[in-house]
Amino acid sequence: MTSFKDKIDKLNLPKHIAIIMDGNGRWAAERGYDRIFGHQNGVTSVREITEAAAEIGIEYLTLYAFSTENWSRPQAEVDALMELLIDTIENETPTLNKNNVRLMAIGDLTRLPGKAAEKLQRCIDQTSKNTGLSLVLALSYSSRWEITNSLKIISKEIEAGKLKTDDINDELISSFLTTKNIPDPDLMIRTSGEVRVSNFLLWQIAYTELYFTKTHWPAFRKEDFYQAILEFQHRERRFGK
Ligand code: IPE
Numbered sequence: 001m002t003s004f005k006d007k008i009d010k011l012n013l014p015k016h017i018a019i020i021m022d023g024n025g026r027w028a029a030e031r032g033y034d035r036i037f038g039h040q041n042g043v044t045s046v047r048e049i050t051e052a053a054a055e056i057g058i059e060y061l062t063l064y065a066f067s068t069e070n071w072s073r074p075q076a077e078v079d080a081l082m083e084l085l086i087d088t089i090e091n092e093t094p095t096l097n098k099n100n101v102r103l104m105a106i107g108d109l110t111r112l113p114g115k116a117a118e119k120l121q122r123c124i125d126q127t128s129k130n131t132g133l134s135l136v137l138a139l140s141y142s143s144r145w146e147i148t149n150s151l152k153i154i155s156k157e158i159e160a161g162k163l164k165t166d167d168i169n170d171e172l173i174s175s176f177l178t179t180k181n182i183p184d185p186d187l188m189i190r191t192s193g194e195v196r197v198s199n200f201l202l203w204q205i206a207y208t209e210l211y212f213t214k215t216h217w218p219a220f221r222k223e224d225f226y227q228a229i230l231e232f233q234h235r236e237r238r239f240g241k
Pocket residue numbers: 021022023024025026027035065066067070081192217
């Protein structure tokens with residue numbers, strides 16, 4: 001069987017792919033398990049897709065792992081997700097290094113439990129010299145939080161006389177977001193059949209191609225990822241021109 005991978009044009013790859021990893025709970029429920037089991041299996045997909053992205057030569061892969069709104073889930077689920085985050089980061093650091101992957105994080109990291117923040121920072125430091133794929137984890141992230149936060153910082157700079165109102169433009173705003181220095185996504189994928197953006201990268205996806213699949217995140221595999229890239233390559237991007 002030929003793989004979608006062989007059909008991908010290596011000279012026209014999306015530079016940055018963002019994924020809303022959704023459907024863990026439903027995937028588990030359909031199999032008679034609790035939601036946590038779905039999150040645990042979602043880690044396998046994270047591993048597979050990170051490897052696929054690194055192999056094929058994607059520069060940035062951003063994964064929406066935990067939203068600002070997700071803090072409102074039952075405490076037991078939040079705790080389980082934070083535990084999973086800690087364990088995964090710890091276990092995967094050697095593999096990230098082996099695959100030349102650099103870990104980054106966006107979001108309000110101050111809200112993470114101390115231990116999670118610590119392990120995260122350690123992995124970021126230990127992979128910071130890698131030059132292959134940049135894997136960006138969105139944690140305690142939401143776009144409205146990010147934009148609100150940037151407005152506060154910009155206002156303070158104006159108050160302090162370091163910036164003038166007339167300095168504010170598209171580029172300046174981008175440079176105050178947590179995604180500064182990361183190019184806007186070319187392709188955004190959402191799994192699980194929901195057709196919405198759920199407060200993810202609202203500013204950054206102005207001209208991003210959107211791709212929705214019914215497959216739940218724990219079932220999402222390399223072939224599904226290649227298929228999304230192939231579909232992207234068949235789109236015509238006009239950027240309003
Ligand atoms: C995505 O799966 C993972 C997180 C949001 C942390 P869900 O937990 O949202 O699973 P569903 O969408 O309820 O099936």
